[in-house]
Amino acid sequence: MEKEKIFVSEEEEGVRLDVFVAEAFEEYSRSYIQKLIKDKMVTVNGKEEKSKYLVKVGDEIEMNIPPAEELDVVAQNIPLDIVYEDNDLLVINKPKSMVVHPAPGNYEGTLVNALLYHCKGQLSSINGVIRPGIVHRIDKDTTGLLVVAKNDHSHRSLAAQLKEHTITRKYHAITMGNIKENAAVIDAPIGRHPVDRLKQAVIQDGRHAVTHIKVLERFIDYSYIEAQLETGRTHQIRVHLSYIRHPLLGDDIYGTKNSKFNLQGQVLHAKTLGFIHPTTGAYMEFDAPLPAYFNKLLDVIRLKTKKQENQ
The missing domain is CATH 3.30.2350.10 (Pseudouridine synthase)
Known part of the structure; x- marks a missing residue:
């Protein structure tokens, strides 16, 4: 069980607990944070609170992150337009009409299904079984670039860059x-x-x-x-x-x-998509031509x- 601890600053007072935690840990989806709160895996000053709790200055928020579940979304041999790939990440040029990750009632034909096949399951476990490797998303009918993490180290580095607005x-x-x-x-x-x-x-x-x-x-x-x-x-x-x-x-x-x-x-x-490579520390920038x-x-x-x- 991994533990994370954060404190509420003056500027952050009055924000909902689920929003505060989701903004502090952008590698996790807000729905995942809400599930952790509901499952009593998040405490405020040692006490359980609901998602709607409004945080106060000095509150100590502790989050217990359970081990990642085994990935059970099916791998599918769907062609991918791979702009760049190494041992840490991939940059994908997503086509129109492709959904990024599975959702209830729609577990096939997504980018995640294709990635599981291509990467043979070697994707970051952050975000669990539905969104392995997915650091950020683009809408179904939006085309273009997104970066995918192959391991948790890369995922955390890229998520931190997203949070700091440096991507x-x-x-x-x-x-x-x-x-x-x-x-x-x-x-x-x-x-x-x-x-x-x-x-x-x-x-x-x-x-x-x-x-x-x-x-x-x-x-x-x-x-x-x-x-x-x-x-x-x-x-x-x-x-x-x-x-x-x-x-x-x-x-x-x-x-x-x-x-x-x-x-x-x-x-x-x-x-255009640019970021600091999680392992090499070099800035990389990619460009996808208009469809x-x-x-x-x-x-x-x-x-x-x-x-x-x-x-």
Whole structure:
């Protein structure tokens, strides 16, 4: 049984216990932390508390982490676009429509299933049987780069870099509407939507979230942009762009249903990924070219814009 101990600072007072612990240990999912709290594996000043407990300055939080379960998600021979691989990690260029990890009722066909086959089970055990090796995620219909840890040392190192916001993550996207600013910073807290619990939203007591955007090309009705994550909240880019009233093209959850281009989900691509290698200490950066559908869409929009301008 592994034990972790942390103390609450003045700035962190008033945060829910599950949120506080999840932010302190970003290598673990919030649902996993909530399960540990429910299973009485987390104490506050030696006492058991519920997830909704609001932490106070000086509270001593102790977390007991049980040994990792045997991985029992099935390995499947699914082709992977591997950009880089060594004994510690892999960098994968994920295609559209691929879910990153299994979920109840959907235990096959995911990136994790493919990784278990390719790595012969040699993945970090952090996050348990459902998310072995998964340090961070991208949505099903988002394409592009993500890093996978092959061992716990690499996982903890990469998770620490995520927490410290030192990992470079740049996305390319097409938004609805013409964004007038050349560059902007969206600094707006994100949390669970107060009404629709399946969505995220900008809310007053949400988690700190910052996205830097830069316009790469303007069209009459759309903008081609780069979005760089400073933080990494769930659906952050999608929520922030919707918040400034320029939702992603094709995003029918945070934008409007748009069948004009026959799209499958939001037009979002994780293009650049950079981090410090957990073992060598060297900075590594990778770039994934835009997928074919994205380039084709840009060509269609450019042609459409040219026709509009000539009318």
